[in-house]
Amino acid sequence: MLAVHEVTKRYGTIAANEDVSLVVRSGEVVGLLGHNGAGKTTLVNQVVGIARPDSGSITVDGLDAVARPEQARRHCAVQAQASVPIDGLTPALAVELVGRIRGGNKADVRGRAAARFERLDMTAWKDRPTDKLSGGVKRLVAYCLAVAVPTPVVVLDEPTNDVDPVRRRLLWQEIRREADSGAAVLLVTHNVHEAEHAVDRLVVLEGGRVLTQGTPSQLTAGLRDRLRLELRSSPGRRPAPPPGVEVNDARDGLLNATVSADDAEHVMSWARAAQRNGEIETFAIQPASLEDAYVQLTAAVAEEAAG
Numbered sequence: 001m002l003a004v005h006e007v008t009k010r011y012g013t014i015a016a017n018e019d020v021s022l023v024v025r026s027g028e029v030v031g032l033l034g035h036n037g038a039g040k041t042t043l044v045n046q047v048v049g050i051a052r053p054d055s056g057s058i059t060v061d062g063l064d065a066v067a068r069p070e071q072a073r074r075h076c077a078v079q080a081q082a083s084v085p086i087d088g089l090t091p092a093l094a095v096e097l098v099g100r101i102r103g104g105n106k107a108d109v110r111g112r113a114a115a116r117f118e119r120l121d122m123t124a125w126k127d128r129p130t131d132k133l134s135g136g137v138k139r140l141v142a143y144c145l146a147v148a149v150p151t152p153v154v155v156l157d158e159p160t161n162d163v164d165p166v167r168r169r170l171l172w173q174e175i176r177r178e179a180d181s182g183a184a185v186l187l188v189t190h191n192v193h194e195a196e197h198a199v200d201r202l203v204v205l206e207g208g209r210v211l212t213q214g215t216p217s218q219l220t221a222g223l224r225d226r227l228r229l230e231l232r233s234s235p236g237r238r239p240a241p242p243p244g245v246e247v248n249d250a251r252d253g254l255l256n257a258t259v260s261a262d263d264a265e266h267v268m269s270w271a272r273a274a275q276r277n278g279e280i281e282t283f284a285i286q287p288a289s290l291e292d293a294y295v296q297l298t299a300a301v302a303e304e305a306a307g
Contacts, residue, residue: 001026001184002047002153007056009042009208016042017053018208024153024184029175031195032188033294034205040188041081043205044157047186048078061152079146081157081188083138087131091122091141094130099148109148116144119177120170135162143171147178154178157188172198196290206298216290223288223296227264230284231255231271239280242270248295258292259285 002024009017017039024030032040045051047058049069058065058072065072086094092113099109117126122144125137133141139162147154156175160168175198179185189195195202196216203213212219232254233239239255241247245267248256259267264285271283 001061002186003057003059004043004047005057005059007043007046007053007058009046009051009053015208017046020056020205020208020210022203022210022213024186026152026182026184027179028201029179029185029187029199031199031202032186032205033190033192033195033202035190035298038205039208040190040205041157042208044078044155044186044188047155048076049073075151076153076155077146077149077151077183078154079143079156079159081161083135084142084145086141086145087129089130090127091117091130091133091144092126094141095144095148098145102149104149113144113148116147116174119174120144121167136164136167139163140167140171143174150181150183152183154183154185155188156185158190159187160189160191160194168194192291192294193289202290204294204297211297220288220290220293223258223293225261226288226292227259227261227267228284228286228288228292229255229257229259229267229271230286231257231274231280232282234278234281237279242267248292258288 004020004022007017007020008015020043022030032043034040042051046053047060047065049065049072053066060072061075063072063075095113096106096109100106117123120140122137122140125133130138130141139159143159146156159175160171163171172194175185175187187199201213201215202219204211229241229245231239231241239250239253241255241257245257245259248258268285271280274280275283
C-alpha cells in the first residue's frame, strides 16, 4: 500500500532524509521510530505531498505520490503532529464535516464517528465545543478527523501525545483495529515502550538514515540474555547500581541499567538489601526491551560519529 524507495531530501547541506526505504503492507502497523530531528516528520511530509523528495520514489496505493501528490493524498489519511484548528465546532460536527468533504456518506460518517467516540471513551465530549476540551481530548479528536472515512493508507504522527494513559491504551487498540480492517498504517513515534506493543514492524531513523528495521522480536534478539534493572531512589538520594552493572540512563531519581541473566540472582539480592537499607525505594528486574535495544543502537552510532 505504501512504498518508499531510496528517498533523499536535503535542505541546503543538511540531509533530512538520505536513501530511506520502507514498505507498509495492507493490514500492517509499521512504526517509524527516532529521536527528535531524526527525519521522521520530513519523511511523512513527502509521503503526503507537502514536500518533494530530491530523489527516490514514493507510491501510495499504487499511485506515484511524487508525480501526482493530489491523487495520492485522496488515498491517504493523515494525523499531523500539529493541532487541528477546529475551535467553535463540536467533535461530532467537526468529524462529520471532514468526512463529508472527503466524500463520505453522511449517515456512514456519523455512524463510524459515534462508534469510535464510544470505543475511545469520548462520548461525554462529542457535543462539547472543542475550545473547552483538554489537549489530550483534542488529540483524540484529531485522530477521529484523520480516519473519518476509510482510506488504504493511514499516517499518524505522534498520535498519543498529551493523551491520558487510559485512553492512550484505547487509542492503540483503535489503531490496531484500523490495520485489521485492511489499512496500511505508518505510525511516527519516539515512545519506544509503547511502540513495542503496538506495531508489527519498526523502522529506526537516525540522522535521516534508516539504522535498522524489523519486528520488535528481531530488533531485541541480541539482548535475549540480558535483563533490565530499574532502580528508584529514596527522597534526596541518587540511586547507584550494583558494581559492574552497565548503566543506560540515570536522571530524576530513576536509574535504568542492563545486567546479564546469569547475574540476576546476585542483582536481586543486592537490590533487596539496598531497599532494606533505604538506599532505594523500589526496584524491578525484567527482560530487556526494545527501548534497551534502541538505546544501544543509537549509542553505537553516536560513538562511531564521534570517533
